[in-house]
Each structure stands twice: as C-alpha cells, then as structure tokens.
Amino acid sequence: MTTSRGSAPGDGTDGEARIRPADRADLLGVFRIEKAVFTQPWPFAAFEGLLDAPGFLVAEGDADGHRGDRGNPDGAASIDAGDVLGYVVGDVTPNHGRDIGHIKDLAVRPDAQGDGLGRRLLRASLSELAAAGAGGVKLEVRETNDRAQSLYADEGFRPARRIPRYYGDGEAAFVMRLDLGEWVRERNADGT
Ligand SMILES: CC(C)(COP(=O)(O)OP(=O)(O)OC[C@H]1O[C@@H](n2cnc3c(N)ncnc32)[C@H](O)[C@@H]1OP(=O)(O)O)[C@@H](O)C(=O)NCCC(=O)NCCS
Secondary structure, eight states: OOSOOTTSTTSSSSSSOEEEEOOGGGHHHHHHHHHHHOSSOOOHHHHHTTTTOTTOEEEEOOTTSOOOTTOOTTSOOOOOTTOEEEEEEEEEEOOTTSOEEEEEEEEEOGGGTTSSHHHHHHHHHHHHHHHTTOSEEEEEEETTOHHHHHHHHHTTOEEEEEETTOSTTSOOEEEEEEEHHHHHHHHHHHTO
C-alpha cells in the first residue's frame, strides 16, 4: 500500500486531508458527493461493487477539521473529522500480460475543490495501480470538462480518441491515456 499511513504527511494529523483505501462506511459520503457533482451520478451499488478495487481511495478531513495547507479561501466549508472530502475509483484489468489501469471516477466535495485534493487523490490512485501491476492507464472525460482535462493533461495523460455520444445526455468523451511506467519514473526523479 502506497497511501499515507502512520504519522507521515497527509495522515490527517498535520492539517492535511488523509488519503486511504475506501471502506463500506465511506460509501454514503462518497455517494453524496457523486450526486452533488455529476448530472448523471453512478448508482450506490456501483461503488459497493468496486470496494475491492486497488485504486478506490477516499480523502477524509483531519481531526481538527482542516483539509489542506492552503486552508479554505472563503471560510465557507464546514469540515468534521472523518468527513469524506473526495474520492477516486481506479481499477486494473488483466490484458494479455500488460494490465491496464482505469481511472473510473474522481470527485472532490464542491466546498473542498481547488485546494489540491483532486490531484493528490489522482496521484495516490495511480501509485496504487502501478503497485497492482498496471503498465498503462486510461480514463474517459467529458468533452466540456476543461478543469478535469487540465488536471489529467498536467499529470501526463494524453487524448487518445473521442467517442461521440458516450454519455447518456449525448455528450462526447475524450479517452485519455497515460504511460504509468514513465509517470512513476518522472515522479521518482522529481522526488514527489
Ligand atoms: C476535477 C476535480 C476532481 C479536481 O479536483 P480539485 O481538488 O478541485 O483540483 P485541484 O485543486 O487538485 O487542482 C488540480 C488541477 O485541476 C485544474 N483546476 C483546478 N481548478 C480549476 C479551475 N477552476 N479551472 C481550471 N482548471 C482547474 C488545474 O490544472 C489544477 O492544477 P493547479 O492547481 O496546479 O493549477 C474537481 O474539480 C471535481 O470534483 N469536479 C467535479 C467532478 C469531475 O468533473 N470529476 C472528473 C470526472 S472525469
């Protein structure tokens, strides 16, 4: 497991949200965020079915109700210890010896967005997918979701193809791909 444990930075004792594997008790909090941020949310059962996925992680508020070093810019967020602030669902599928990782879902609670949590969740899940043997990772993102696309591009994902009418409301998806081995080498070289 490569997510934060013990008293390392990001464990919830240093004012940073703690990132850890999701468990059943998190699912209501996860589902609440899913319904708040997506027009076509996954059903609750979809999250239940992915509890064992190696890259299904949650970020929870720390013991002092803080969420990050940058704090809350407008003071509007009310965060209690243990609150689910965001989640990422990543899984690995066997593929003829070159397992493929898939980032299936990523979301941060609206009042906790823009504070670095989405990037931390994505990176933590990618590390888990690498540890689980994935060589590459793919994801689908809405054509109009500039915010998510810019996060993915910044982490090294590149658009591979466009799928018209991928979503139920008719919007197209971009499939984006990442060479996970290269991503790990770059992170190691950066020391991040
Ligand atoms: C996409 C999402 C997960 C990002 O999480 P977040 O915690 O808000 O993002 P972060 O603070 O970690 O920012 C990461 C990057 O996202 C991009 N980003 C964040 N806020 C942005 C904004 N307002 N406009 C444009 N890009 C933005 C930037 O590239 C940013 O990197 P930077 O801070 O170094 O410039 C979050 O906005 C969210 O939950 N959105 C709704 C659900 C969704 O669209 N999920 C993705 C489905 S594919």
